[in-house]
Amino acid sequence: MQDAIEIAGRDRPHRVVVVGGGFGGLQAALGLRGAPVELTLVDRRNFHLFQPLTYQVATGALSPGEIAYPLRAIFKRDRNVRVMLANVADFDLQARELHLASVGLVRPPATIAYDTLIVAGGSRYSYFGHDTWSEHAFEVKSLESALVVRSRLLSAFEAAEEEPDPATQAAWLTFVVVGAGPTGVEMAGQIAELARDTLRHDFRTIDPRTARILLVEAADRVLTTFPPSLSAKAKRSLKQLGVTVLTNRTVVGVDGASVTIVDEGAGPEVIPSHTVIWAAGVAASSLATRLAELSGAERDRAGRVTVEPDLTLPGHPEVFALGDMVRVRSADGSADVLPGVAPVAIQQGRYAAAVVRARLRSRETKPFRYRNKGNLATIGRAAAVADIKGLRLSGHIAWITWLVVHLFYLVGFQNRLLVIIRWTSSFVTHGRGARLITGALAGNGDSSRPAGAAKPRE
Numbered sequence: 399m400q401d402a403i404e405i406a407g408r409d410r411p412h413r414v415v416v417v418g419g420g421f422g423g424l425q426a427a428l429g430l431r432g433a434p435v436e437l438t439l440v441d442r443r444n445f446h447l448f449q450p451l452t453y454q455v456a457t458g459a460l461s462p463g464e465i466a467y468p469l470r471a472i473f474k475r476d477r478n479v480r481v482m483l484a485n486v487a488d489f490d491l492q493a494r495e496l497h498l499a500s501v502g503l504v505r506p507p508a509t510i511a512y513d514t515l516i517v518a519g520g521s522r523y524s525y526f527g528h529d530t531w532s533e534h535a536f537e538v539k540s541l542e543s544a545l546v547v548r549s550r551l552l553s554a555f556e557a558a559e560e561e562p563d564p565a566t567q568a569a570w571l572t573f574v575v576v577g578a579g580p581t582g583v584e585m586a587g588q589i590a591e592l593a594r595d596t597l598r599h600d601f602r603t604i605d606p607r608t609a610r611i612l613l614v615e616a617a618d619r620v621l622t623t624f625p626p627s628l629s630a631k632a633k634r635s636l637k638q639l640g641v642t643v644l645t646n647r648t649v650v651g652v653d654g655a656s657v658t659i660v661d662e663g664a665g666p667e668v669i670p671s672h673t674v675i676w677a678a679g680v681a682a683s684s685l686a687t688r689l690a691e692l693s694g695a696e697r698d699r700a701g702r703v704t705v706e707p708d709l710t711l712p713g714h715p716e717v718f719a720l721g722d723m724v725r726v727r728s729a730d731g732s733a734d735v736l737p738g739v740a741p742v743a744i745q746q747g748r749y750a751a752a753v754v755r756a757r758l759r760s761r762e763t764k765p766f767r768y769r770n771k772g773n774l775a776t777i778g779r780a781a782a783v784a785d786i787k788g789l790r791l792s793g794h795i796a797w798i799t800w801l802v803v804h805l806f807y808l809v810g811f812q813n814r815l816l817v818i819i820r821w822t823s824s825f826v827t828h829g830r831g832a833r834l835i836t837g838a839l840a841g842n843g844d845s846s847r848p849a850g851a852a853k854p855r856e
Contacts, residue, residue: 422518422721422743429751456547458830519683521722569670577678578615686723707765720746
């Protein structure tokens with residue numbers, strides 16, 4: 399507590415640097431605007447991305463600008479907040495400095511000093527030691543990757559339309575989603591609706607309704623974080639949409655032409671497919687690895703750094719780490735891995751801001767405690783499942799709950815309004831207005847492998 403008294407007594411304002419403009423970093427910054435601090439928010443993107451809806455960009459249901467909001471616009475009236483476009487190159491925990499690197503043409507200062515550092519670097523998808531699969535199995539965690547997936551999906555239908563060979567045509571119309579968590583389930587459902595509803599009258603040679611959508615999961619059911627009864631209902635909804643659910647299957651190979659899966663007790667099965675979406679497991683940001691190296695903190699197999707109950711690094715109470723990149727040590731000494739969902743990061747960001755404010759007033763704070771408000775997943779049109787504090791919902795009511803919750807957390811009034819209009823229009827007309835093929839697939843590039851598209855974003 400003596401450290402907090404010294405901090406509050408300085409002549410200059412307390413310097414806080416927040417790394418990452420995702421859910422955790424944004425909430426930390428919002429919690430400190432107006433506080434007696436100089437706050438710098440560092441991100442390599444100039445926008446906050448509402449990541450739970452990137453899959454809707456990938457399937458043409460929403461446009462990129464409807465789920466992203468400029469960071470500078472969020473803080474334009476907060477004079478104590480500075481937004482900086484930069485990459486984090488390294489940390490100097492002893493000197494309390496952040497080393498920065500350029501983003502495109504932007505040249506940030508080489509270093510920036512801090513009194514308190516809050517790192518919310520997020521995570522990326524893990525390919526379980528097979529990083530070469532990322533060249534052919536695309537993820538939707540970032541806005542850039544979602545746009546690649548959108549072009550990939552739509553190009554597959556275009557390629558099938560012009561393909562005379564039935565076998566090759568069938569491969570183009572086979573879509574494999576790996577991982578049956580919320581993202582995988584939502585992605586599979588959206589692809590099915592795209593094929594069987596939106597595109598059904600758009601082509602002359604092919605019938606998009608004949609497309610195969612396969613959802614592959616290594617566990618024995620979909621949505622393993624939900625109660626088994628809701629998992630079963632989600633599976634039934636997926637089947638009604640035409641999605642083939644393959645549980646107890648492990649992916650052992652991915653290339654540009656096929657996916658190889660293994661059923662327990664059976665031999666490998668090769669599935670011809672040119673479009674694979676990866677939604678199976680995550681790895682922490684590389685920033686977590688670096689913080690662990692510098693502080694001596696433990697890491698788990700997914701690269702998460704272990705932080706103290708107040709979300710600080712061991713031996714460095716001035717450094718907070720939060721979100722998908724951490725696991726939290728509990729009172730009994732064990733390390734708890736919290737769900738990799740937005741509410742966790744939001745609560746941790748708000749907690750970190752509250753701790754900084756408390757320290758400036760020389761007040762004590764309690765350890766972080768996550769309050770689980772429930773799980774939501776949408777399968778398709780008017781179909782969803784929800785587990786909210788023991789209340790298990792499905793069908794229309796769960797779908798409406800999902801809509802309300804996502805609109806509530808979406809940043810920006812304009813974005814909320816646009817998304818409401820887009821969702822209403824899609825529901826009434828069955829259309830998707832953002833069905834655009836962009837990037838490498840729109841030009842003379844290799845249509846089977848968009849340049850640089852599959853590299854995981856850390």
